[in-house]
Amino acid sequence: MKTSDEDLAMAAANGDADAFATLLARHYDRVFRLAFRLTGQAERAEDLTQDICAALPTKIAGFRAQAKFTTWLYRVVVNAAEDARRRHVTHDRAAAGWGDFERMRRAEEAEAADAVDWLHRAMRDLPQELQDTLALTLDDELTHADAAEVLGISEGTVSWRMSEIRKRLRAMRQEELAQ
Known part of the structure; x- marks a missing residue:
């Protein structure tokens, strides 16, 4: 065991x-x-x-x-x-x-491949609290509840931040593609 x-x-x-x-x-x-x-x-x-x-x-x-x-x-x-x-x-x-x-x-x-470089560049453009939230919920599959506990915020705030992250990343990507 x-x-x-x-x-x-x-x-x-x-x-x-x-x-x-x-x-x-x-x-x-x-x-x-x-x-x-x-x-x-x-x-x-x-x-x-x-x-x-x-x-x-x-x-x-x-x-x-x-x-x-x-x-x-x-x-x-x-x-x-x-x-x-x-x-x-x-x-x-x-x-x-x-x-x-x-x-x-x-x-x-x-050093970075194009896709990874873009994601990191995009993350750096996010406010620090959104960066931290994204880092915790990416790959390691922390639930919103677990991420909330780590960050000392409510689960609803984590959910809102994730929604905001998706919205901002989409806007960044569309802006780059339009150029």
Whole structure:
């Protein structure tokens, strides 16, 4: 019988290294995929995932099983991505005078396939709260209820955001096709 994530997390919070290793093995790819969707760049996602994994032994001590482990873990990833964004913005402002930002932007665009590049570009044009909502509900198939719990908002707000995302992405695509 497979031990639940919540039981493993509680054991890991109490210092069980094997439980922690099992959780990490189960969820590493999920953390990376969400980090990639939140950052839009593989290198940043790898760095963010590694930072999260390094901090997780300390953070898991605060897990109290008041929510599903995956919900708690997604919140950890979203918070880490927000922190990384703030650091990145600060770095970009410092580097803007030297053209580093433009060189990085062009290198990022060259790395991605056209379809993936468009989606990430479109996501970057969305307000931050819509980006976070889309990242949580994409591929990992989080329900609106689970995404609402991660984001600390109502399920109805998640549903509205998803409707707004679809409307904005359609409009962006139509505008590009008209040009």
